[in-house]
Amino acid sequence: MKIGLDIMGGDYAPKANVLGAIAAHQSLKADEHLVLIGDTQQIKPLLSENGFNPDHFEYVHTDEIIGMGEHPTKAILQKPNSSISVGFQLLKEGKLDSFASAGNSGAMLVGAVFSVKTIPGIIRPCLSTIVPKLKGGIGLMLDVGANADCKPDTLLQFGILGSLYAENVMQIENPKVALMNIGEEDEKGNMLSLATFPLMKETKLFNFVGNVEGRDLFNDKADVIVCDGFTGNVMLKLAESFYVLTIKKGLKDEFFDRFNYENYGGSPVLGVNAPVLIGHGISSPEAIKNMIFQSRDMITSNLVGKIQAAFQ
Amino acid sequence: MKIGLDIMGGDYAPKANVLGAIAAHQSLKADEHLVLIGDTQQIKPLLSENGFNPDHFEYVHTDEIIGMGEHPTKAILQKPNSSISVGFQLLKEGKLDSFASAGNSGAMLVGAVFSVKTIPGIIRPCLSTIVPKLKGGIGLMLDVGANADCKPDTLLQFGILGSLYAENVMQIENPKVALMNIGEEDEKGNMLSLATFPLMKETKLFNFVGNVEGRDLFNDKADVIVCDGFTGNVMLKLAESFYVLTIKKGLKDEFFDRFNYENYGGSPVLGVNAPVLIGHGISSPEAIKNMIFQSRDMITSNLVGKIQAAFQ
Structure with missing residues (x-):
């Protein structure tokens, strides 16, 4: 190798x-x-x-x-x-x-x-990022910036890519895949997420668990969170700024330590x-x-x- | 009254x-x-x-x-x-x-x-939220959920609305208005932000300071941050989840205290x-x-x- x-x-x-x-x-x-x-x-x-x-x-x-x-x-x-x-x-x-x-x-x-x-068969490769989970372990969010504009079938494919990464590299069995959205209900969202939801709901290619919201990034609702690259990039940078803040302010905590990107290395291109x-x-x-x-x-x-x- | x-x-x-x-x-x-x-x-x-x-x-x-x-x-x-x-x-x-x-x-x-x-004259009313600034004071982000899908002229108007709120209610002189984006450079963005940027750059209706990124929500680059309601809602909920985390973990800090929504009351509909x-x-x-x-x-x-x- x-x-x-x-x-x-x-x-x-x-x-x-x-x-x-x-x-x-x-x-x-x-x-x-x-x-x-x-x-x-x-x-x-x-x-x-x-x-x-x-x-x-x-x-x-x-x-x-x-x-x-x-x-x-x-x-x-x-x-x-x-x-x-x-x-x-x-x-x-x-x-x-x-x-x-x-x-x-x-x-x-x-x-x-x-x-x-x-x-x-893949419409657009994407950039993923590893996120620490509050209760331990890690999850994956994708896309975080390779595709600022996405279509529903592209997001569906991100779900497949993320699920395969989580299963094979992170060794999570039957990973829970969710769609980042502005409400948990099926009918919430923008045009993109509304059109993506039914595709994900019907797919047998991964274990879709529904919509999640911004507050769910670090909890256990999903192992893999799918979003367009604009949303993912904004979220990633906002989350990083919080980590930097806790460091600057000397707030020591095991979770925030795990938040350090250094622990995970790089962002896989999938x-x-x-x-x-x-x-x-x-x-x-x-x-x-x-x-x-x-x-x-x-x-x-x-x-x-x-x-x-x-x-x- | x-x-x-x-x-x-x-x-x-x-x-x-x-x-x-x-x-x-x-x-x-x-x-x-x-x-x-x-x-x-x-x-x-x-x-x-x-x-x-x-x-x-x-x-x-x-x-x-x-x-x-x-x-x-x-x-x-x-x-x-x-x-x-x-x-x-x-x-x-x-x-x-x-x-x-x-x-x-x-x-x-x-x-x-x-x-x-x-x-x-207003295309779509929007929902704004007050954000604490690290160096003290407050800023405004809009839209945070009223309009999941926006067009460039709608975002331009949000800039006007936010600028007027910041100037008149928050009493910030000549408020700095920025566009939430995935890079600072003029040519970065998704289709929406790329089309919005020149409109904001040319406008004389507010003091446009360019693009900001997710990491800039709490710093002094902008007093007013404009985004579509999907992005704003996801950011708001992600930021709230961090605040909740610091509370749960007993991390006491003056900035995180100011992060408490209770200090600001409600979200103005503009x-x-x-x-x-x-x-x-x-x-x-x-x-x-x-x-x-x-x-x-x-x-x-x-x-x-x-x-x-x-x-x-």
């Missing part, structure tokens, strides 16, 4: 990325290889500084970087030697089994679709032909380490194969 | 409502009269229990109640003697200067539009020809008291007259 990691992406790259890789190494099995993609002249000194044997990793040298503010499509096309472009090229060629980066999210989404392509993970821009070594584990879990569970089978 | 209050609406009615009215009374001026609308046979004993002179209030007896779960339009039409229907009838006849209730929100919205009507306020279903006496003060402030500031003038 080859787990690809972009060493140049993220606000604290390359240092946080290299430290994350070192931290992950000791928990990886002998056949779980980490491939570091980036400027080896920057990577090697960081390894020796930490007394780490460079032979534990594989390296692919790149000499371009896609910046956080760059236009995704232009950057992918104009920087073929960037760590993100090279990572996707290797993923496409089967030389990597997964690719993860804490760099430019848009470039990661575009790169995933350009290189390994959308799984046949619906493309390979495991792809996008890390938070401010990814710390801990976050990078967990993104590596998440990459491994997506490979081991054969999530992509199961999604491909479901859409055949 | 006649401030109308529904005594029968809300989870803790009539008791919390009567206690809130009593609490408000001592801060009201001699010409600021409270009119209690509800079952006087239930109201009077509560006053005497609290040693309160019933002559301080005016009363309108009603013998029907619209329940929280009733269909708004049907309930308004089928229960003409309900406290909500009677309140709106009096508001329409000019026998009240404002009407507030913590009862069925949908019935309040329908009742407002049926009775005092939408202000000419865009109809009279001041209308909808209280939280779980309104306590404190919340009812503050909703009464908010009613008074909406009357005193002549907010409705100023909105009417702006749309002439």
Whole structure:
């Protein structure tokens, strides 16, 4: 197994990325290889500084970087030697089994679709996020920003993707899938959710439990919450701002600790032909380490194969 | 001035409502009269229990109640003697200067539009909510649920309504108005926000400061945040759930205290020809008291007259 990691992406790259890789190494099995993609002249000194044997990793040298503010499509096309472009090229060629980066999210989404392509039958790939649950455990919300405008059949597919992720990677049996809405009753909603509800109610492709509301993100009503990417992105950023607030205010609590994105690693891109993970821009070594584990879990569970089978 | 209050609406009615009215009374001026609308046979004993002179209030007896779960339009039409229907009838006849209730929100919205009507020139009235700001003070978010689907010109009007409320009732000079979006850049968004942005950028009707994101709800980037009612409702309920969490977990903090809806009273309905306020279903006496003060402030500031003038 080859787990690809972009060493140049993220606000604290390359240092946080290299430290994350070192931290992950000791928990990886002998056949779980980490491939570091980036400027080896920057990577090697960081390894020796930490007394780490460079032979534990594989390296692919790149000499371009896609910046956080760059236009995704232009950057992918104009920087073929960037760590993100090279990572996707290797993923496409089967030389990597997964690719993860804490760099430019848009470039990661575009790169995933350009290189390994959308799984046949899937209308739009999406970006998911892991949410901690109050009573323990975790859940998934999707889409959180890849598709600002969605149609009912796209949301129905997000339900399938989320359910398969929850079942196979999070190991939740018969995951409860819900639709984010502005009321619990069947007839509540905007045009999109009203049109999506009957599709979800009728489907046998996942265990639909009905509508949930904004207040239900962290409770046990659903394991998987489906929404359009605009709503999901706004919710995710609002929730993050609360976490930041509790930190700033020194409010210590076990739940808010679990709310730390670092614990979960990255946001899985679902619906493309390979495991792809996008890390938070401010990814710390801990976050990078967990993104590596998440990459491994997506490979081991054969999530992509199961999604491909479901859409055949 | 006649401030109308529904005594029968809300989870803790009539008791919390009567206690809130009593609490408000001592801060009201001699010409600021409270009119209690509800079952006087239930109201009077509560006053005497609290040693309160019933002559301080005016009363309108009603013998029907619209329940929280009733269909708004049907309930308004089928229960003409309900406290909500009677309140709106009096508001329409000019026998009240404002009407507030913590009862069925949908019935309040329908009742407002049926009775005092939408202000000419306004496409859709909306529901706003007051949000505490981290550095002190308060802001306004709208719409939070009256219009699940919105068009760009509707959002533009929400900007005008919110700006006028912030300026006249919250007394914020030249309020900063922002569009809730999924990125700060001009070209970010879904179809709705992308089409709304240029309208807001060009308008001279309020001080548009650009896009804000979910994480900006409580900071000082904007005094007024405009969004469609689906997004606003989801955000409001998510934010409320955090407040409830901090309470449950015993996390004491000045900011989270200010987050308590009780401090602000109700949600102003903006865009109809009279001041209308909808209280939280779980309104306590404190919340009812503050909703009464908010009613008074909406009357005193002549907010409705100023909105009417702006749309002439």
